Amino acid sequence: MPLLRMFRVFVCCVLALTAMGVCGQNSLANQTIKWDDYTYKFLSTGQSAQVFDSAGKVVGTILSMNGDLQMIPLPGTDEEKLKKSFADWKAFYARSHSAGGSSSAGATATPAASSSNGGPAVPCPSTYGVSYFDGTAWKTMMLAVQMPKEKSVSLSQGFKDMGKNPLNPRAGETMIYRYKDPAAPLTTGPNPSFCVSISANFNPSQIMIGTVDIKKDHREIEQAVSSRDSWLPPKRVQQVDIKRVSETVVVVTPKTPLPPGQYVLGGPPMVGIYDFGVRASQ
Incomplete structure (x- = not known):
């Protein structure tokens, strides 16, 4: 009898562990998960999914192999990037489903921030707005104090505009966007990290970092009226990495x-404009 009882206990434990594994995968059933530049659309079993890129093109398949989800990129895709992104998502999913973690498969919890240039491994805040990492914790940033805009005229811009369209009635016209004080209240190092809160349907590629000119009592950006396709002139835009860590949070680095100087970060109108300075490396 004792032997039979032990066998029954053993069988119950095995069945419980199996059920836990199945439930973990079934929690992905019919889920659509957006992560980085990809979308994972899981089938009803929760053990396979199609992978789409930002353009809606199928770039891979997720399959369960020996109880573990594996990424299988299609030929001609960026296999390394795809597998790296999937590995990051799996690590987040494992953390969020561990004891005391979140139970949401859709990455609604905010995981630790990370970036290709060594961002902080500290969870992003879930509050609205933009935060920066001060070396130990995320701190809330304040919106840039904008001053009244000014109209101006640029001779060099006028020649450019006339070269494209000799009949352009607004050739050479510019708009000057001004920000209070010659320096932002926040100063960071040359490799800052920012957590940005966004809506789930917002395209994070609109978030940019750009340089501003320093004047005696303010900072400003002059932009040609004829080329306002973006909120920042192309020559001012700094290249950034944007990593979506949840449906509503991205990390920008x-x-x-x-270089040392004054900068703005934002993605208007959905993301406001925030300002900061960069000190020289020591």
Whole structure:
């Protein structure tokens, strides 16, 4: 009898562990998960999914192999990027489903921030707005104090505009966007990290970091009226990495160290404009 009782206990434990594994995968059933530049659309079993890129093109398949989800990229895709992104998602999913973690498969919890240039491994805040990492914790940023805009005229821009369209009635016209004080209240190092809260349907590629000119009592950006396709002139835009860590949070980091100077970060109108300065490396 004792032997039979032990056998029954053993069988019950095995069945419980099996059920836990199945439930973990079934929690992905019919889920659509957006992560980085990809979308995972799981089938009803929760053990396979199609993978789409930002353009809606199928770039891979997720299959369960020996109880573990594996990424199988299609030929001609960026296999390394795809597998790296999937590995990051799996790590987040494992953390969020561990004891005391979140139970949401759709990455609604905010995982630790990370970036290709060594971002902080500290969870992003879930509050609305933009935060920066001060070396130990995320701190809330304040919106840039904008001053009244000014109209101006640029001779060099006028020649450019006339070269494209000799009949352009607004050739050479510019708009000057001004920000209070010659320096932002926040100063960071050359490799800052920012957590940005966004809506689930917002395209994070609109978030940019750009340089501003320093004047005696303010900072400003002059932009040609004829070329306002973006909220920042192309020559001012700094290259950034944007990593979506949840449906409503992205981490923004510069691809290369920022030179000393004054900057703005934003993605209007959905994301406001925030300002900061960069000190010289010591």
